[in-house]
Amino acid sequence: MRPAREARAGGPARSGASGEGFRIRRRGGLRVFEADLLAEIPSLRHAFSTRRGGSSGGCFSSLNFSFRQGDEAENVRANWAALSRAFGIAPERFLTVHQVHGNRVWVIDGAESIPTSGDGDAREDAPRCDAIVTNRPGIAIGVKTADCVPVLIADPVRRVIAAVHAGWQGTARRIVEHVCAALEARFSCRREDLRAAIGPAIGPCCYEVDDRVREAMAGLPGLERIFSPRDAPGRWRLDLALANRLQLRNAGMPASRVAEANLCTACRPDLFFSHRGSGGKAGRHFSFLLMDGESGAG
Numbered sequence: 521m522r523p524a525r526e527a528r529a530g531g532p533a534r535s536g537a538s539g540e541g542f543r544i545r546r547r548g549g550l551r552v553f554e555a556d557l558l559a560e561i562p563s564l565r566h567a568f569s570t571r572r573g574g575s576s577g578g579c580f581s582s583l584n585f586s587f588r589q590g591d592e593a594e595n596v597r598a599n600w601a602a603l604s605r606a607f608g609i610a611p612e613r614f615l616t617v618h619q620v621h622g623n624r625v626w627v628i629d630g631a632e633s634i635p636t637s638g639d640g641d642a643r644e645d646a647p648r649c650d651a652i653v654t655n656r657p658g659i660a661i662g663v664k665t666a667d668c669v670p671v672l673i674a675d676p677v678r679r680v681i682a683a684v685h686a687g688w689q690g691t692a693r694r695i696v697e698h699v700c701a702a703l704e705a706r707f708s709c710r711r712e713d714l715r716a717a718i719g720p721a722i723g724p725c726c727y728e729v730d731d732r733v734r735e736a737m738a739g740l741p742g743l744e745r746i747f748s749p750r751d752a753p754g755r756w757r758l759d760l761a762l763a764n765r766l767q768l769r770n771a772g773m774p775a776s777r778v779a780e781a782n783l784c785t786a787c788r789p790d791l792f793f794s795h796r797g798s799g800g801k802a803g804r805h806f807s808f809l810l811m812d813g814e815s816g817a818g
């Protein structure tokens with residue numbers, strides 16, 4: 521793995537400003553990104569967190585949502601409490617999973633009990649998977665990332681939402697296409713009704729991979745656009761966000777309904793944690809969405 525700074529020089533450009541339809545907002549004391557496509561949906565709340573506005577210090581400065589990277593638990597708890605206050609969402613309504621870089625989708629419908637921990641972290645018995653889909657109002661489903669791609673999807677017609685964590689392995693296993701299939705099979709969502717927002721992630725400017733990764737992705741749509749050759753043989757720059765956007769298109773979503781933040785987590789240490797950019801020691805962002813209404817955690 522090369523340092524991000526070296527990989528960045530002379531690479532494909534990724535603008536420092538966010539993509540069209542994404543904007544940074546102040547929520548309470550926090551700074552978060554929101555996508556217009558999702559913000560327009562009545563009773564839907566969502567955010568892609570930045571690292572700004574939290575209580576953590578050092579490499580976790582300051583809005584780290586992971587208890588598992590070495591940050592002090594007290595600070596992480598304060599960060600979850602700040603998110604809760606900023607969005608008016610009770611802590612026990614945040615729901616996440618143990619992410620494992622797979623393509624399994626956890627579908628929550630009906631009255632099944634929901635294992636929220638109350639402190640924002642995944643409970644011990646929470647599923648090991650990388651996508652959550654639900655039609656239950658009042659539950660803020662989300663994923664944690666620091667370079668991987670967070671994708672938030674909503675169907676304003678059927679009132680169903682999805683949160684997806686897509687690293688290179690989940691992307692190779694077509695996790696967002698599995699989510700679209702689950703939305704259709706379980707909730708009768710139509711592809712043309714879906715809206716998706718692809719959040720900040722490591723860009724092709726800073727993400728260099730080898731042949732092994734390219735081979736794992738050999739069947740994906742738009743392969744020649746996703747990978748661009750490096751000057752060294754067997755080395756490639758990978759555009760993970762684009763790979764997920766093309767999969768959503770492949771799943772039948774209209775291009776106009778997919779927004780991309782177009783922000784590189786490694787290029788913008790002022791805004792984001794980056795696993796690669798920091799040599800492996802970094803905090804985690806939380807990207808979530810929720811449909812307002814009665815029901816809640818049970």
Ligand SMILES: [Zn+2]
Pocket residue numbers: 528534722723724725726727784785786787
């Ligand atoms: Zn970059």
